[in-house]
Structures are given as structure tokens and as C-alpha cells.
Amino acid sequence: MFAFLLNRLAHAVLVLLVVSVLAFTLGNTVGDPVASILGLDATPADRAALRTRLRLDEPVVVRYFLYLGDLLSGRLGNSYGAQRPIIDLLAERIPATVELALAALVLSVVIGVPLGVFAAAHPEKRIVRFLMTSSVIGVSVPTFILGIILIFTFSLTLGWLPSFGRGEVVKFEYWSTGFLTASGLKSLIMPAICLAIGQIALVARLARAEMMGVLRTDYIRFARARGLSDRAVNFSHALRNTLIPIITVSGIQLGYLVAFAVVVEQVFQWPGMGTLFLQALSQTDIPLISAFLMAAALFFVSINLVVDLLYAIADPRLRIRTQMQGAGG
């Protein structure tokens, strides 16, 4: 198991290095920082002085390591568009995206798992067949169309929920939360549902498949023979053994949730990382784009590490498999 975790950790570092090279190349080849700082009417002497001060005359490799040092100490530079330190911009936007993704994750597990269990326990019921068939539609409808339908129905037609923004937020130190105000919660409902629908269908399908497998095992038959109620068998005996794959997949899904959060944030004008990134793209704000690349890489690498860790804890077979494969697997 130790070899497996070491292998995954090395992989994480490799991913971060590859992305840092890309981000560095992006910042290095596009635009001229000297021109953008000094403007057009600077003297050649001023330019040369600034070039030396920014260490732009050093060889590329040296500058790459300087860049890595900056990254590690959190010096991400200034955004061209907002004219503010990027680290502040990110710190402002991260809570919004995290809260949106968390709400969607909770929804997809809380709704998806019971649905899947129900579908596995009663495969012959008509409502179950209908739900399984319609889950294809849940997976097929693009997120942004779902968002448009929600806005059209609940904001434009019924006027129940706000169609954009995050509502009022409460600030603690570095974190701003919308969970504590009525308008914050109201604004969260539609974006969270929009992000969760596809995941609910996925989690329900997975939970159903896992449950069907477990329900065929001997210990479930024995539990039924002992005269336990259906509810006791389904929830306290069978579900327990299906939770591990569900938790793992939910972890992987968190990555997908954040990827699709970009779309949902754009539809609902949610002030998170996604809208920040789209703004950066449309303004060709290179420092912000490359900082976003690094932030995204760090985020996805961490998620993968946590999921790998969960795997290793949950599945003892993995230890044997990695020993057989060696470090190459």
C-alpha cells in the first residue's frame, strides 16, 4: 500500500510540474510585461532597467525556477483586467464555487443513493422502470439547457427564486458564506439543483448496480431467512457494503461537478471561480489564466489523491495488486 501511495504522490507532483511548465510558457510567450507596465513612451534605459529588475534577461530555465519559487510562496502577480493581486481575486471567488459544488454533491448523494436502493429492491415496479429509462434523459440534457429551463420556470414564470447572483453573504475572515442568510439559500437552490441533476442520475445508477450485486449474496439471504424486515435488510445490511464504491465515485464526481460548475456559474451569474476564469479568457488576462491553470491542477490533483487514499483504505486487494505489479502500475 505504501508503494501505491508513493506512486500516486509522485504522479501528483508530475502533473503539477507539467501544468506549471504550460502555465509558465503561456505567461512567457504571450505579451510583453515590460510594455504593459511602462506603457509606450518609456525610454530604452527605463525598459532595460525594468527588464533586469524583473530578471527577464536570465535564461529561460532560471526564470522557470524563479516562477516555481513565486508559485510556492503564493506570489501569483497582478491581474491585467482587475489590476489587483490574483491571490486576492482567487480567495474571494473560491468560497462561492466550493459552496455550490458541495451543495450539489450533498444533493446528488442524498437523493441518488435512496433512489438507487429503491430501484434495486423493487426492480419490477413500473415507477422504477420509468425512472431507469428517464435517467438517460437526465444524463443527456446539457447543464446549460437545464439552467435555462429552471430560470424560465421558477424565475421568469413563477417568480419564486432569483435568477442570478449569490444573494447576501456573511463574511468570516477569508470565507464568505451564503448558507446563513435566507436570500443566500434561496439563490443557491437553482444552481445547486442544476449542477446536481446529472449526478443524481449517475449516483442512482451506480447505487442500483452495486445493490443488485450485494442483494444476491448469501448473507442477505440469511438475513431474510432470520425474518428481518425488508427495510432492515436493505438499509443496515446491504447498503453498508455498497457505500465504499459510492463514496469513491462521489469523490471523482466532485471533480466533474467543479468542471460543470463553470457552466452553471455562467448561466446563473454565480460569482465563483468559473465566471472569473471566463472573464479572464474574454479579456485575454494571461497572468490570471495561468494562475487559474495552476489552481485547477492543484484542485484536481488533490481530489485524485484523496480518492486514491480512500481506495487504498477501502480495498485491501489493492495492496496485493500493487506488490505484484511493482511501481510501474
Add this chain to the structure above:
Amino acid sequence: MTPDMPSDGNLLARMRRHPVAGSLLATPVTLVALLALLLVVACAIFAPWIARTDPYDLATLDLLDSHLPPAFMAKGDPRFLLGTDSQGADLASLLLYGLRVSLLVGVLAVSISVTLGTIAGLISGYLGGLVDSIVMRIADIQFTFPAMMLALLIGGVSQSLLPNDKRAALAMPIVVIALGISHWPHFARLVRGAVLVERQKDYVAAAQLAGRGHLVLMFRHILPNVLNPIFVLATLDIAFAIMAEATLSFLSFGMPPTQPSLGTLIRIGYGYLYSGEWWVVVFPALTLVVLLVSINIVGDWLRDLLDPKLR
């Protein structure tokens, strides 16, 4: 149909016994989806002949025709079946051409993923060793990022680096390449796994003994035997590519308004939803959903038919 079947039933009974036709008749949903898909693809291919106007030809536009509702509504104009947009363009024609662009981008993107992934998977599974480790490591690095995120990163960053006047012209190649690159590891993994199984079989050993070269072995002997799963994954992947393209276009980093796909039409139409012109967004959205749902249903059916292992 196999000719040696006993002819004791009518045509319908005989069709039920046929493996392909039978599985279609048993699940009417699949049959409907297949017909819908065929209809949509036919509309896309024959768009220039079906469409009443050429939406790319600005000379046919008349601003007096703008903002018209569909023909079946009270204020509709019989010339414009699904109404018009803010420029006076026939929405039905825009839709047919948009469908064409969406399908074309989807098919081209998947062909790139299939080609890259199949070659990488064949080589890495066949040669093994260091080559295998390197290829699979690259695939692994890419798997760290969700495909949708990667497509957005590649497509968005390249669009934003281009000067404004070149964006529209290069939009299609950029989107196709971004989507193609974002999905090749799926095919590489699939093909590599299949090749590892095939390589152990006797026919490969026989061909090796017959003195066939590595390339001939890989492409003429092994490749034909791993085509089924590739075909199934490619079908389902077209749905992903079309959806990802629509998403990119909706975020305005995909197809430009001068050559709109369904996603572009939805983005433009979304702006008019607040003023009550629902048809500009509803018809493209409906078409996109029908397209995606029918590809997914047909893809699932093909998977069960051709490759039960993938379930």
C-alpha cells in the same frame, strides 16, 4: 436475415427472431430513438436542399421579417415555420444548418480521439515496456482533469490568444482539436486493454511465425479484432463531443455567430428569452436534446448488441 430460418411465421414473427431486428422490436424506445437519429442526421446532411433560405447569405435577410413568432401562432408568417430571429433570418433554416455544424464538429472531434487513441493504445499494448509506461503516464496525467474542463481550457485559451479578426475563421478547427485531444485517453486505455488480451492468442503467434512485420501485425491482424468496443465507445462519445461543443459555444468559446452551431443559437436565443421570444431558444435546445438522447439510447443498444462486456 438468415436464409435457413423456418418460414412458419409472417414477416413480423421472422423479424423477431433476427438478432438485430428482434432486439429493436423488443424495445420500442430504441426503435423510436434510432428513427429520430436517422431523421436528424438526414436533416443535417441535406440541410442545403431542405432549408428554405441560406442563413449564411446575408442578402436574403430582411429586417422587416425580424422577431416573427412561429407560423402556427397568431402573428406568425407562413413563410417562417419556426419564426425568425432578431436579424430576420428563418429560424428553421438556421436550425438545419446549426445541426449540420454540431454533427460535423462532433464527428470530426471523435475521429481525432479515435485515431490518436487507437494508435497510442495499439502501440502501447503491443510493444509494452517503456513505450507503454510513457504513453499510459501521459494518458494518466490527462485523466487528472475532467474531459469537459480540458476541452474548455484548450479551446478557451487558444481562442483568447488569437487576434479578434482570426477567431471566427479558426473556431471550427480549434473546437475540433480541443475536443479531440480531451478524449483520446479513453480510446487509448480501451484499445490497450483489448490488445493485451488479443496478443496472447494463437493467431497472433501464428502470424509472428509467418514472419509478418510489427506494423502488419498491429494494424492488419490485431486491430480488426478490437474494432467492436472502439465502435461502441465512439458512438457514445459523439454525444459527449456534441454536448461539449454546445457547452463551449454557449460559453462563447466555441462556434461563432457567423457559423452558428446549436449551442451558439441557444446562447443568442437565451438573450431574447427575457423579452418573451421563447422560440429562438426553445427550438435549438429541443433539437439538441433530441439529438443527444437518441445518440445515447442508440449507443447503449449498440453496446448491448456488440459488446456486452462494456456494460
